[in-house]
Amino acid sequence: MLTTTQKKTAEAIINIFETSEVLGNYSLVTLISGDTGHLTYGRSQTTLGSGNLYTLLQRYCENPGARFSARLEPSLPRFSACDLSLDNDLKVHNLLRASADDPVMRETQDAFFDDVYWQRAARTAKRKGITSPLGVAVVYDSFVHGSWQAMSNRTTTQIGDVAAVGEQKWIKEYVATRRLWLASHSRADLRATVYRQDAFMRLIDQDHWALNLPLVVRDREISASSLAATPPGCFDGPQPGIRVLSLQSPMQRGMDVRLVQLGLSEADIDIKADGFFGQTSVRLLKKYQSAHGLPVTGVADVALIAQLTS
Numbered sequence: 001m002l003t004t005t006q007k008k009t010a011e012a013i014i015n016i017f018e019t020s021e022v023l024g025n026y027s028l029v030t031l032i033s034g035d036t037g038h039l040t041y042g043r044s045q046t047t048l049g050s051g052n053l054y055t056l057l058q059r060y061c062e063n064p065g066a067r068f069s070a071r072l073e074p075s076l077p078r079f080s081a082c083d084l085s086l087d088n089d090l091k092v093h094n095l096l097r098a099s100a101d102d103p104v105m106r107e108t109q110d111a112f113f114d115d116v117y118w119q120r121a122a123r124t125a126k127r128k129g130i131t132s133p134l135g136v137a138v139v140y141d142s143f144v145h146g147s148w149q150a151m152s153n154r155t156t157t158q159i160g161d162v163a164a165v166g167e168q169k170w171i172k173e174y175v176a177t178r179r180l181w182l183a184s185h186s187r188a189d190l191r192a193t194v195y196r197q198d199a200f201m202r203l204i205d206q207d208h209w210a211l212n213l214p215l216v217v218r219d220r221e222i223s224a225s226s227l228a229a230t231p232p233g234c235f236d237g238p239q240p241g242i243r244v245l246s247l248q249s250p251m252q253r254g255m256d257v258r259l260v261q262l263g264l265s266e267a268d269i270d271i272k273a274d275g276f277f278g279q280t281s282v283r284l285l286k287k288y289q290s291a292h293g294l295p296v297t298g299v300a301d302v303a304l305i306a307q308l309t310s
Contacts, residue, residue: 002122002133002136005213005224005227006133006210006211007118007133008227009133009137009211009213009215009222009227010133010134010136010137010140010211011044011113011118011140012217012222012226012227013137013141013199013217013222014044014137014140014141014144015043015044016199016217016218016220016222017141017144017145017193017195017196017199017218018043018044018045018144019043019044019045019233020218020220021220021231021232021233022220022221022222022226022227022229023043023226023227023229023231023232024042024043024044024231025042025043025231025232025233026042026043026100026105026106026109026231026233026234027096027097027098027099027100027101027233027234028041028042028045028233029041029093029096029097030045031087031088032189033189034187034188034189035047035049035189036049036187037049037050038082038084038086038087039053039086039087039093040053041053041056041096042056042100042109042113043106043109043110043113043231044113044117044144045144046112046113046116048079048082048084048086048087049082051080051082052112052116053079054076054079054080054082055112055116056108056109056112057072057075057076057079058076058079058080059108059111059112060072060099060104060105060108061073061076063104063108065104066102066104066105066108067099067102067104067105068095068098068099068102068105071095072095072099075092075095090265090270090272091265091266093272094261094262094265094271094272094273095262097258097272097273097274097275098258098259098262098273100233100234101234101235101236101255101258101275103236106231106234117140117143117144118140118143120143121136121139121140121142121143121148122136122139122140124139124143124148125139125140128152128161128162129161129162129163129167130162130167130170130171131167132167132168132171132209132210133209133210133211134171134200134203134204134208134209134210134211135167135168135171135209137200137211138171138174138175138200141196141200142178145193145196147178147181151174151177151178151181152174154177154181155170155173155174155177156170158173158177159173168204168209171204172201172204175197175200175201175204176197176201178197179194179197179198179201182194182196182197195218199217199218203215203217213227235253235254235255235258235275236255237254237255237256238254238255238256239255239256240255240256240259240260240305240306240309241256241302241305241306241309242256243256244299244300244301244302244305245257245260245277245299245300245305246277246282246298246299246300247277247278247279247282247298248277251276251277251278252276252277253275253276253277254275255275256305256309257275257276257277257281258273258274258275259308259309260277260281260285260300260305260308260309261273261274261275261281262309263307263308263309264284264285264288264308267288267308269284269287269288270284271284282298283298285298285299285300286298288308289304
């Protein structure tokens with residue numbers, strides 16, 4: 001049975017594969033050309049095409065404390081129907097980004113990825129006789145990435161089951177088998193993911209079966225401090241109206257910036273709600289000010305912030 005730290009470490013490895021971040025990126029919205037999952041979102045990236053993105057958003061909207069539920073709910077039928085026009089709906093993308101600033105969304109994502117992926121992978125690993133933290137991480141990766149059963153069957157056909165050959169030999173063969181399958185796949189987006197198996201093989205070669213910290217995976221440090229850090233891609237403040245927003249160095253960033261950007265997006269301004277008030281935000285804020293007969297300053301004062309975030 002994995003310790004809490006071993007579980008977090010295994011999850012961190014897959015977070016790095018999915019978003020290049022140890023803790024994952026709760027606000028990340030991605031669209032990869034050729035990916036049958038289409039629009040993907042969140043800490044470990046769940047997809048529109050699988051139906052799991054709808055499940056995640058439905059869970060979030062059902063929470064009475066969800067800050068963005070009223071804004072997301074009108075789009076839920078589109079997510080339920082796997083409406084592929086969502087791939088290019090920039091307003092919805094910005095709403096997804098902004099919702100990651102809500103602790104309820106982050107908690108919902110954590111519970112969702114645990115229920116839908118981790119728990120299933122852990123049960124499967126146990127039935128298979130896979131008990132090492134690294135072995136469980138390999139299984140978890142395949143549940144997130146896909147095709148566990150096919151690759152597991154192929155590996156067992158090639159060398160026998162875990163009980164017959166031992167866990168470490170079976171996992172090493174599984175990783176090699178999966179890498180070969182990915183490298184020769186007809187889909188370019190899957191061929192590009194062989195790095196996942198390369199990273200696992202490096203951990204195997206270095207005998208990191210217990211996932212003892214610290215570790216380095218794809219140039220990211222997994223340690224007690226990095227696991228306890230503030231998740232990237234989300235802001236807990238400041239609340240809108242506490243400060244005036246203007247172009248500064250370093251740039252202003254935070255929840256208030258993201259909400260102003262979201263307001264501009266909902267007013268049909270083509271902006272990415274990334275929470276950074278840079279030159280693009282100034283230019284597009286001026287466009288909004290000009291269209292609404294306001295002084296064209298590129299500065300969001302308290303009154304304008306209230307107008308955009310109400």
